[in-house]
Amino acid sequence: MHRYIPTSSALVEEMLKDIGISSIDELFVDIPQELRFKGDLNIPGALSELELLRKTADFASKNKSTDDLTCFLGAGVYDHFVPLVIDHVISRSEFYTSYTPYQAEVAQGTLQAIFEYQSLVAELTGMEVSNASMYDGSNAAIEAAFLSLASKRKSDNILVSEGLHPEVKGVIKTYCHFRDIEVHFVPLKENGRTDYEKAAELVNDQSASIMVQNPNFYGVIEDIPAMVDFAKENKLMSIDYVDPISLGLLEAPGNQGVDIVVADGQSLGNGLNYGGPYLGIMALKKKDVRKMPGRLVGLTKDAEGDRAFVLTLQAREQHIRRFKATSNICSNQSLNMLVASIYLVALGKKGLREVALQSASKAAYLKKELIATGHFEEVYSSPLFKEFSLKYKGDVKELLKGLEEEGFLGGFNLASCGREGELLIAVTEKRTKAEMDAYVDAVRRLS
Amino acid sequence: MTYNRLIFENSVPGKYAYSLPELDVPEVNLADEDVPLREDLDLPEVSEGDLIRHYLNMSLNNYSIDKGFYPLGSCTMKYNPKINENIARIPGLAKLHPYQPNSTVQGSLALLYELQEYLAEVSGMDAMSLQPAAGAHGELAGLMIIKRYHELRGDDHRNVIILPDSAHGTNPATAAMAGFKVVEVASDEEGSVDVEELKAAIDENLAGLMLTNPNTLGLFESHIEEVAQIIHDAGGLLYYDGANMNAIMGKARPGDMGFDVMHFNVHKTFSTPHGGGGPGGGPIGVKEFLKPYLPVPVLEKTDEKYILNYDYPDSIGKMKAFFGNYGIMLRAFSYISTMGSEGLRNASEMAVLNANYMMHRLKKTYNLPIEKVCKHEFVLSGIKDSPKTTTLDIAKRLLDYGFHAPTVYFPLIIPEAMMIEPTETESKATLDKFMEALEAIAKEAVESPELLAEAPHTTPVRRVDEVHAAKALILTYKDMLNEEN
Numbered sequence: 025m026h027r028y029i030p031t032s033s034a035l036v037e038e039m040l041k042d043i044g045i046s047s048i049d050e051l052f053v054d055i056p057q058e059l060r061f062k063g064d065l066n067i068p069g070a071l072s073e074l075e076l077l078r079k080t081a082d083f084a085s086k087n088k089s090t091d092d093l094t095c096f097l098g099a100g101v102y103d104h105f106v107p108l109v110i111d112h113v114i115s116r117s118e119f120y121t122s123y124t125p126y127q128a129e130v131a132q133g134t135l136q137a138i139f140e141y142q143s144l145v146a147e148l149t150g151m152e153v154s155n156a157s158m159y160d161g162s163n164a165a166i167e168a169a170f171l172s173l174a175s176k177r178k179s180d181n182i183l184v185s186e187g188l189h190p191e192v193k194g195v196i197k198t199y200c201h202f203r204d205i206e207v208h209f210v211p212l213k214e215n216g217r218t219d220y221e222k223a224a225e226l227v228n229d230q231s232a233s234i235m236v237q238n239p240n241f242y243g244v245i246e247d248i249p250a251m252v253d254f255a256k257e258n259k260l261m262s263i264d265y266v267d268p269i270s271l272g273l274l275e276a277p278g279n280q281g282v283d284i285v286v287a288d289g290q291s292l293g294n295g296l297n298y299g300g301p302y303l304g305i306m307a308l309k310k311k312d313v314r315k316m317p318g319r320l321v322g323l324t325k326d327a328e329g330d331r332a333f334v335l336t337l338q339a340r341e342q343h344i345r346r347f348k349a350t351s352n353i354c355s356n357q358s359l360n361m362l363v364a365s366i367y368l369v370a371l372g373k374k375g376l377r378e379v380a381l382q383s384a385s386k387a388a389y390l391k392k393e394l395i396a397t398g399h400f401e402e403v404y405s406s407p408l409f410k411e412f413s414l415k416y417k418g419d420v421k422e423l424l425k426g427l428e429e430e431g432f433l434g435g436f437n438l439a440s441c442g443r444e445g446e447l448l449i450a451v452t453e454k455r456t457k458a459e460m461d462a463y464v465d466a467v468r469r470l471s
Numbered sequence: 472m473t474y475n476r477l478i479f480e481n482s483v484p485g486k487y488a489y490s491l492p493e494l495d496v497p498e499v500n501l502a503d504e505d506v507p508l509r510e511d512l513d514l515p516e517v518s519e520g521d522l523i524r525h526y527l528n529m530s531l532n533n534y535s536i537d538k539g540f541y542p543l544g545s546c547t548m549k550y551n552p553k554i555n556e557n558i559a560r561i562p563g564l565a566k567l568h569p570y571q572p573n574s575t576v577q578g579s580l581a582l583l584y585e586l587q588e589y590l591a592e593v594s595g596m597d598a599m600s601l602q603p604a605a606g607a608h609g610e611l612a613g614l615m616i617i618k619r620y621h622e623l624r625g626d627d628h629r630n631v632i633i634l635p636d637s638a639h640g641t642n643p644a645t646a647a648m649a650g651f652k653v654v655e656v657a658s659d660e661e662g663s664v665d666v667e668e669l670k671a672a673i674d675e676n677l678a679g680l681m682l683t684n685p686n687t688l689g690l691f692e693s694h695i696e697e698v699a700q701i702i703h704d705a706g707g708l709l710y711y712d713g714a715n716m717n718a719i720m721g722k723a724r725p726g727d728m729g730f731d732v733m734h735f736n737v738h739k740t741f742s743t744p745h746g747g748g749g750p751g752g753g754p755i756g757v758k759e760f761l762k763p764y765l766p767v768p769v770l771e772k773t774d775e776k777y778i779l780n781y782d783y784p785d786s787i788g789k790m791k792a793f794f795g796n797y798g799i800m801l802r803a804f805s806y807i808s809t810m811g812s813e814g815l816r817n818a819s820e821m822a823v824l825n826a827n828y829m830m831h832r833l834k835k836t837y838n839l840p841i842e843k844v845c846k847h848e849f850v851l852s853g854i855k856d857s858p859k860t861t862t863l864d865i866a867k868r869l870l871d872y873g874f875h876a877p878t879v880y881f882p883l884i885i886p887e888a889m890m891i892e893p894t895e896t897e898s899k900a901t902l903d904k905f906m907e908a909l910e911a912i913a914k915e916a917v918e919s920p921e922l923l924a925e926a927p928h929t930t931p932v933r934r935v936d937e938v939h940a941a942k943a944l945i946l947t948y949k950d951m952l953n954e955e956n
Contacts, residue, residue: 026814030898054691069811084563086578117537118530124748129930133533134747143948159604162792194789275507299569299793301750324940327933336940342644347653352644354607359746370488372516389496407504457495
């Protein structure tokens with residue numbers, strides 16, 4: 025019997041006897057003969073620990089990680105420093121091997137963690153309510169769009185800025201296609217910001233919302249008050265897709281009148297992990313909470329009047345409302361949510377501001393140095409946060425290949441977004457002046 | 472006294488728990504560029520030691536699989552092997568940016584490809600996508616594929632998904648989310664599809680049927696081939712909800728039963744940790760004829776090179792940014808590798824043996840609605856000698872005995888349902904202790920019912936007032952302060 029299975033052959037006999045049968049096969053008689061799988065599954069193993077460690081080390085040796093390549097890649101996923109306390113906390117069995125907190129009396133740890141996360145996100149975004157997290161930023165974005173559609177009778181379309189992350193746009197297109205929802209993409213102006221004059225040409229009475237990313241995919245800080253004004257004039261919900269790190273410096277969307285804030289929470293202490301798992305953040309105003317998808321935790325009392333936490337407003341959810349639920353989502357990214365909470369707590373008031381400020385300062389430095397090489401031109405002169413696009417005078421693909429050979433993940437080739445010759449470069453607080461100078465030197469050599 | 476202080480209540484102005492090198496380039500001031508900056512950010516301020524104590528004390532208020540038995544039906548709370556966590560933290564596998572060139576991630580792509588092959592083998596499906604983030608997300612991707620299939624055949628009118636009323640709540644919610652009309656058909660007394668009801672529900676608008684097998688009562692749908700025939704003859708497709716795969720690994724395969732699309736829950740079947748509610752993973756599998764509709768990119772192997780192929784013009788598109796919950800897939804790969812073919816079959820056999828062993832004994836004290844060999848789980852319906860005792864009270868009293876409660880009030884078709892799934896990783900000794908507890912509770916229900924009504928007594932908090940929570944709607948620390956003032 026396998027090492028993860030505690031039952032011995034002798035015990036199996038005892039249990040079979042107890043049931044009154046003589047073989048395991050008798051427990052599978054209800055599977056029709058012709059459907060029974062004969063033979064062995066073509067799966068090797070069972071590997072011992074040592075064999076599996078060797079095998080995975082071999083896989084790892086065929087990768088180049090961000091330990092090997094200095095990371096200037098961003099495009100929605102950022103190489104921020106992850107404080108070491110995080111892994112210590114989330115490695116506690118009590119957190120990572122627990123189930124969804126349906127039995128509140130034995131899940132106060134997880135429930136309190138969610139309540140604190142909701143409070144932290146509300147503070148960070150300036151909104152009143154946050155859910156317990158969703159799959160990722162793209163998922164939070166489409167769920168926010170659906171929320172806006174459900175809030176407006178007879179609505180059948182949404183407006184989405186071209187400055188939104190291409191993967192998020194992709195997910196929005198997929199979901200909307202199957203619901204016959206039209207998606208109008210609002211172009212950017214010459215300065216890289218969303219063009220509300222063009223938006224005015226696209227909007228109609230059946231439009232439910234406008235969604236803008238800030239800073240947008242190309243690195244430009246957007247004019248959020250302008251989005252809010254546009255939304256109000258046209259009776260739309262305004263949806264702001266933010267980089268949570270930027271909120272260490274930038275005005276809280278809640279103070280700017282935004283209706284829904286969504287984000288990918290990766291940058292809040294979650295490792296790169298080749299794209300996931302991360303978490304989707306969604307925050308809104310209390311008046312809309314009953315339309316909100318996903319889990320929510322509320323503060324309450326136990327039978328003795330003591331403080332207790334519990335899942336609440338569950339009547340919105342699939343296990344109660346079935347096909348009338350606000351969404352089909354049945355989980356949250358609980359452990360990633362815990363990571364984000366610990367990150368915000370570890371950094372605190374001062375730390376998040378410092379991470380944001382250092383990232384912004386370093387991005388500004390690198391942009392200036394790269395332009396000084398004479399091989400790049402600025403794409404947008406608008407204010408930026410930690411990421412920027414540049415036009416390269418040579419071949420971007422060649423440059424990135426060369427940089428990789430010199431030990432850099434040089435950036436994101438914007439050719440995939442129809443912007444031939446442009447490069448998107450991200451800088452976090454982790455990058456040192458020495459690394460940036462080496463990157464600039466490498467660019468000089470390769471150009 | 473149970474620890475329940477909020478991190479905000481531990482905050483001391485000026486404290487912090489991080490360290491960063493000094494900024495080594497000139498500091499920018501975004502205010503100079505007319506960017507609106509925030510004045511205040513009221514995050515908690517604590518030292519590192521205070522942070523660790525806070526979370527450790529909170530964690531102690533949680534039950535977990537490493538602490539004890541979690542007999543949650545439909546949830547497959549099996550032991551989470553430790554090596555999975557080590558594998559997921561190997562720097563060369565974990566510290567990868569999703570937009571790195573394919574040439575720098577060939578090791579990871581090879582691993583994921585191997586995982587896809589394992590999943591296809593276990594399920595009898597032909598092609599896989601690891602992109603969906605969870606079971607419900609996999610369901611959605613699968614139903615979109617069904618819709619796409621009909622759409623591209625010019626069958627736009629096929630907009631009805633049929634499912635039995637014993638289905639998981641995500642099934643109807645997902646069908647609605649994918650833009651389908653949902654028709655629920657009554658199941659027979661065994662929770663199986665009632666063939667006559669099914670035939671009556673079918674018309675030219677049929678898009679497909681969603682089914683769990685074994686069903687949510689833990690019983691195998693023996694006439695699945697007939698059901699598949701009926702659906703296919705009517706032009707529909709069959710969706711398999713993989714929630715109960717732990718019962719049939721190496722014993723039967725959805726692909727052989729006639730299913731066209733399915734999802735796995737790797738956090739159930741393949742031991743990836745539940746993490747207090749996520750992250751999970753919901754890979755989907757399809758038959759060859761549906762491969763063109765898989766979400767992009769599709770991971771493929773060409774001449775010893777692994778590629779992420781976006782050239783699928785009929786694809787449903789993107790379901791999620793990037794490629795899925797990769798970190799969870801590493802753990803699933805680790806689990807399947809350590810189990811092997813025989814280990815997986817053992818797991819299902821022991822899961823089913825454990826369930827039958829328990830059912831056989833517990834039916835003496837508790838009502839068993841259907842007396843029939845079960846698969847990996849079974850459903851009870853109240854105490855024989857105390858018919859008025861609610862399942863909620865039984866569940867809460869179990870907590871006092873040091874066990875987690877089973878899934879309660881599901882499936883909806885069984886009154887006072889209590890759904891028990893032991894999994895293969897529990898020992899006979901644990902099962903015996905748990906059953907002794909349930910028997911003791913049945914006795915208490917008759918002799919001292921207040922023990923149940925007031926349960927739990929020994930948990931970090933006593934019974935929690937859900938009604939008050941929904942009424943007061945205190946969802947943040949700020950709400951709490953407002954309420955106090």
